[in-house]
Amino acid sequence: MSVEIFYDDDADISVIQGRKVAVIGYGSQGHAHALSLRDSGVDVRIGLPETSKSRAKAEEEGLRVLTPAEASAEADLIMILAPDTAQRHIYAKDIAPNLNDGDAIFFGHGFNIRYGLITPPSNVDVAMVAPKGPGHLVRRQFVDGKGVPCLIAIEQDATGTAQALALSYAKAIGGSRAGVIKTTFTEETETDLFGEQAVLCGGASALVQAGFEVLTEAGYAPEVAYFECLHELKLIVDLMYEGGIARMRYSISDTAEFGDLTRGPRVITAAVKEEMKKILTEVQDGTFAREWVAEDDNGRANYRKLQQEGEAHPIEETGKKLRALMSWVDRPITETA
Ligand SMILES: NC(=O)C1=CN([C@@H]2O[C@H](COP(=O)(O)OP(=O)(O)OC[C@H]3O[C@@H](n4cnc5c(N)ncnc54)[C@H](OP(=O)(O)O)[C@@H]3O)[C@@H](O)[C@H]2O)C=CC1
Numbered sequence: 106m107s108v109e110i111f112y113d114d115d116a117d118i119s120v121i122q123g124r125k126v127a128v129i130g131y132g133s134q135g136h137a138h139a140l141s142l143r144d145s146g147v148d149v150r151i152g153l154p155e156t157s158k159s160r161a162k163a164e165e166e167g168l169r170v171l172t173p174a175e176a177s178a179e180a181d182l183i184m185i186l187a188p189d190t191a192q193r194h195i196y197a198k199d200i201a202p203n204l205n206d207g208d209a210i211f212f213g214h215g216f217n218i219r220y221g222l223i224t225p226p227s228n229v230d231v232a233m234v235a236p237k238g239p240g241h242l243v244r245r246q247f248v249d250g251k252g253v254p255c256l257i258a259i260e261q262d263a264t265g266t267a268q269a270l271a272l273s274y275a276k277a278i279g280g281s282r283a284g285v286i287k288t289t290f291t292e293e294t295e296t297d298l299f300g301e302q303a304v305l306c307g308g309a310s311a312l313v314q315a316g317f318e319v320l321t322e323a324g325y326a327p328e329v330a331y332f333e334c335l336h337e338l339k340l341i342v343d344l345m346y347e348g349g350i351a352r353m354r355y356s357i358s359d360t361a362e363f364g365d366l367t368r369g370p371r372v373i374t375a376a377v378k379e380e381m382k383k384i385l386t387e388v389q390d391g392t393f394a395r396e397w398v399a400e401d402d403n404g405r406a407n408y409r410k411l412q413q414e415g416e417a418h419p420i421e422e423t424g425k426k427l428r429a430l431m432s433w434v435d436r437p438i439t440e441t442a
């Protein structure tokens with residue numbers, strides 16, 4: 106099935122420029138959307154609790170910071186970019202009481218709508234603009250004149266103009282420079298969760314750590330193992346990004362390519378693919394969502410323990426030392442670009 110892809114010429118920036126936008130949250134995605142909306146001539150305000158750590162960062166950028174309730178009351182488009190597990194509470198307390206006919210509620214990911222955690226009233230537009238990339242790079246690409254592709258979805262079109270609004274929003278954050286695909290909340294949520302768990306974050310991190318462990322446990326230098334399994338991965342993936350797996354295979358040696366073709370399937374075996382299918386099923390049937398919401402409701406103890414174990418992995422210490430010697434690599438993530 107082919108999809109329609111929208112580019113800058115398909116989106117009218119004046120649509121979003123005519124709205125009052127509240128961005129709730131000023132983290133990875135929130136800062137990127139807010140700053141790029143502002144740079145695109147949009148009237149934007151930030152909604153954050155009085156106690157939020159993010160307030161100072163937004164204020165340093167000259168953004169107007171209100172409470173989530175005040176920002177929602179003032180705005181006619183509310184983009185919710187707080188953590189997924191917090192969104193239903195913010196919605197109930199701060200957003201729902203401040204919704205008017207024809208307002209729009211926007212999401213950067215479909216979790217809360219897909220799993221029925223938020224049910225907006227029928228008199229508002231409900232849409233999604235989900236960048237397919239980390240927020241700090243969404244902002245960096247925008248500043249560099251590039252863009253991160255976005256998915257848009259319309260859950261509810263109360264005004265009849267929700268798609269034009271979502272496209273216009275995506276243009277204002279640079280998404281339509283790269284391409285905007287129209288999808289559904291269900292497709293975005295399930296593919297995004299699967300991708301981050303099995304491939305992009307979970308799969309890639311586990312692969313890198315396992316490769317590093319195998320080499321260091323066999324007595325090779327951690328620095329050599331780090332360069333081989335982590336640092337060079339970016340350079341290899343850059344080639345895939347530019348020209349697919351074929352371009353990467355064109356650039357590597359034939360020795361590497363023969364090893365890739367014969368050994369790769371021994372690492373990612375049929376059993377691994379079966380596990381990936383189980384992970385997808387847990388996403389589709391809501392098992393993962395229930396586990397994550399319960400983990401958050403119970404104070405995130407297991408999450409923190411796993412985070413600490415990851416931070417204590419020897420590859421982190423080795424990497425920190427080596428990256429400090431490469432000024433162009435250890436580029437700090439900032440709230441501007
Ligand atoms: N990270 C990413 O690149 C991507 C994220 N998304 C989606 O974007 C959304 C936001 O994720 P992400 O940017 O990672 O979030 P972050 O954790 O980076 O930032 C969350 C922000 O929300 C604020 N916040 C926390 N609680 C509240 C509250 N009660 N009211 C208002 N603001 C609050 C935090 O403030 P404080 O500083 O006080 O904690 C922080 O500024 C999620 O739906 C996520 O799935 C989609 C694509 C990619």
Ligand SMILES: CC[C@](O)(C(C)=O)C(=O)O
Nearest residue numbers: 237238239240297301305
């Ligand atoms: C890959 C992780 C992601 O889905 C993203 C940056 O797109 C996220 O939720 O952060």
Ligand SMILES: [Mg+2]
Nearest residue numbers: 236237238297
């Ligand atoms: Mg994603």
Ligand SMILES: [Mg+2]
Nearest residue numbers: 214297298301
């Ligand atoms: Mg995600």
